[in-house]
Amino acid sequence: MGRQTALQAAAAGPSHTHEGIRQVTSAHGHESMDHQQIGHDDTRHGHSGHDHSAMVADFRRRFWISLIITIPVLALSPLLQSLLGLRQSLAFPGDSYVLFGLSAVVFFYGGWPFLTGLANEVSNRRPGMMTLIGVAITVAFVYSSAVVFGLTGKVFFWELVTLIDVMLLGHWIEMKSVMGASRALEALVQLLPATAHRLNADDDAQDVPIAALRPGDRVLVKPGERVPIDGVIIKGRSSFNEAMLTGESRPVEKGVGQEAVGGAVNGEGAVTLEVRKTGDQTYLSQVIALVRQAQDTRSRTQDLANRAALWLTYTALSVGGITLIFWLGFGKGFEFALERMVTVMVITCPHALGLAVPLVVAVSTRLTAQNGLLIRDRAAFERARNLNAVLFDKTGTLTEGRFGIAEVVPLADLRDEEILAFAAGLESQSQHPIAQGMMRGAKERGVKPKAVDQFQSLTGQGAQAVIEGRMVRVVSPGYLREHGISVENARIQKLSEEGNTVVYVLIDDKPVGAIALADIIRKESFEAVARLKAMGIKCMMVTGDATAVAKSVAEKLGLDDYFAEVLPQQKLEKVREVKARGLTVAMIGDGVNDAPALVESDLGIAIGAGTDVAIEAADVVLVRSDPRDVFAILALSRATYRKMIQNLFWATGYNSFAIPLAAGVGYHWGIVLGPAIGAALMSLSTVIVAINAELLGRARKLVASTTDAKN
Incomplete structure (x- = not known):
């Protein structure tokens, strides 16, 4: 399988600007409105280029303005005036031209995202959702405008503006879901403070931009502050909340020699860090790069969805044309046939299909990154x-990758704790891995090492010292053989056969116990x-x-x-x-x-x-x-795939009954769907897909359970 470099410009060098993540919008037709960058500059948090919320705000603004203009359009529409019995009171000379002008504003302003999307898809020879919407509103507008200026027929202006309103509302709701799915990365960027307290040679603190820090600089982190950058603690001790970075909800206590990660929240103590990593070497930058890479990696399920969306587009165009010809052939008026065609094209829009997989991918990526x-x-x-x-x-x-005490075996009238206290006291003077394992084991068992005197290392065999006036040795089996000391014990024999490292504790040359050490599971x-x-x-x-x-x-x-x-x-x-x-x-x-x-x-x-x-x-x-x-990653993979299949099923399944209704199959039973109703159904399917993707968040318990269990 192909591997990509994990770090691909996660941070842009000294400016500490993280390149943003291309959102899933490109997957469903918003190529003309790409999200730009998540910026984190030298002195403040900012969004370079357009803010990630710009698209949501744009759809919201276009929706409300179009909705306001829709009110007079509805009032001036001849069909609605007749239905409400207000034709005489609302009609006036030239009202059709006013209706045309207001509808043109909604068409060009409210419909602009769909028109530009149509142009992009046609130029790229990849017809999709925007093609269907763009063609539908363009046909309705051009035909209605021709009627105003002399062509025989009925205008579709009220259907046109309500269709655009519903489409804008659907996109607004949808984009809020899309932005929410990837907002975790913005939160990661915002984890780092803008400045750090850098210490000079006289230990005086000076606030400097994060980008000014260099390896070797000393940084003071006060209680309650976020760690500004990765560094090793050289002074002080404190607990650090790394929940946003690792999902570990319990504060982690750290002291001198241990590494503090940029973005973690310092607890009760002030610590001094020595900067070791900057720019794209920092943990947070690498996390952002990996998450970005994951979102950019193509999903095989998405490829299936894209192919299905393409065929659905061809189906919509074909069925739309056939619907128009069919109703014209059966003697229905052009306006009726045109309305059926427009409804088919709108209701068949593969919008939900285009979002089915990307939204699930975005949510699952967010969940995994947060944990x-x-x-x-x-x-x-x-x-x-x-x-x-x-x-x-x-x-x-x-295993832990370090020695720990597997078992203590008494060989005399001493308790396990006493044997370990003698051994730990002696080993406290040594830096050997076995000695360090002995000390950790004693600490875990709450055993206090005894004070030692006259410590001496026995090369290749162990060590000895005087403890409480007695000669104490911790030695290998080789020492016993060399000095003719015999120990027969079935438990010790079994521990040795299992691969444990066994050392013996001797007091005044008499074996009093054995300690088995192993790489602890x-x-x-x-x-x-x-x-x-x-x-x-x-x-x-x-x-x-x-x-x-x-x-x-x-x-x-x-x-x-x-x-x-x-x-x-x-x-x-x-x-x-x-x-x-x-x-x-x-x-x-x-x-x-x-x-x-x-x-x-x-x-x-x-x-x-x-x-x-x-x-x-x-x-x-x-x-x-x-x-x-x-287990968490495998369980989440299965849950993610289930959501993808559910979304694909819904995004394609509803068309099996929606398209026939849109084409007019239910006409003889009085069931006729207009373009606005078709748009509402299409938008509803999109919202359902978005909500279903967000419900993947419930799978968080699969991940959180591992964290909760160990806290």
Whole structure:
């Protein structure tokens, strides 16, 4: 599958201006009114070019002005005057010319978006919705104008203006839905403050534009403020609310040496950051770039909708012409036949069809971006609904990627906590990974390390120190063998066979306990595997670890299969092996040494990317290091596809009865649809499609449930 660069001008260099996202409007005929840019300049938040709300405001303005003019048009229309018995009181010399003038204003002003859309579609040789509307209102206006200036017949001015009114109202409502679906990106841009408190050599703060910051600058972030730019904390400690960035509702506590992300809200403490990334390297810029790329990526379902819309356009033009000829052939007046033709063309407009998929895409992209699930390839995301196997990398994905205490085994009359207190006290003097794992385990269990004296490292075998006047050693099995110390314990033997690293605690040369350390399985992994298996998806694991370790992890998680002792370059072969079983497979890894396997899989998912979201190989990037988000992305893919199918069904299905009625099939039963009624039905179908797309927001619970469960 083709991969695109994740970062494509997410931010325009020093000016820190994020290029806007081309909205879904181009998919249904508004090429002449493209949305411009989301701007974020040096000193303020602004929208370069036209504001994203300009199109909504334009349709709203055109609607109200056209509606006001419609009132006198209705009052001057001969048919309505006759129906209401007001012909004598409202008629006056030259009223037909006034009617023509008012209708011309509505036609050219209110109908302008449709006329320009018609011109664009014809010039591009891609007739669509705008072609149908443009032809319908043009025919009605030209014919009615000819009647005013001498042609025998009846005018259609009141039908013309009400048709335009309904179309403008429908577009106004529709565009509000479209804008709402993509407003999340504007919110992302607005997350960054305009200025930052930069510290000089004397630690005096000076407010400077964000664009003036450079790597190495120190920035003060006060309590309650938004972090202006990505940086590493060099002073202070505080909690940060990153909900808008990652979907994690619980504040995250961070201190010296940890990274704060631009856009997060600082909590109770003041912190000083050292700027590490600027411009398009920042997390927020990369998120915007990925979301933009996802929205620009073509949807295969959209291709189907586009083809259907094209055929529906040809159908409308053909049926419209046949309808005109049919009624003329049966002796009906030209005005009646023309009205039927116009109604057919209006009611057949593939407007809802053009919006059916883009609106769902926009809503799903918004939901995923707001929850730290970043889609890079829409087509791959859609294919995710067909997945029936997931292949997890072990280290850092299913496990934490660091040592932790798996179990403490007493060998004397000491409790687990006492053994761990001696061991943690000794290991507090060491920087070895096993020592760090020991310290974390003690802290998690609430065990306070004992004070040590005369610490000494035993090269390759462990360490020793005096604790409470006794010689304490934490050593490897090799030390015991070298010194002839024998320990026979079935539990320790089993822990070793499972691939755990076992160290022994000796007090005055007597073994008092053993501590098994291992790469700890994430608590979230158990729930992730259970949820995926409940969806009917086979869960597998690939790892470079020994078979004993892989088998132990697989059994604990209940995996369907595992591959052990696999080199990074061999993971690609394992993906192919799983695909050869006839399975559609997703590969979940860290996006670095798993890159070939991510590319080979049907869906590549990079998990735990943190702030480094520019991962080339993945189709989807999961910001959090939470395997449950894999379930969320697959569940959301299925929900998105269901909404697309529902919208396509509605957008095409209603035409099966609407077109015959518009053509006049129900004439003998007194059922005759006018152009305005046809426009209302067409607009109603569009609004229903838009509302149905927005209802995808309920799928947020699929995503939010993973966050809520861990808080």
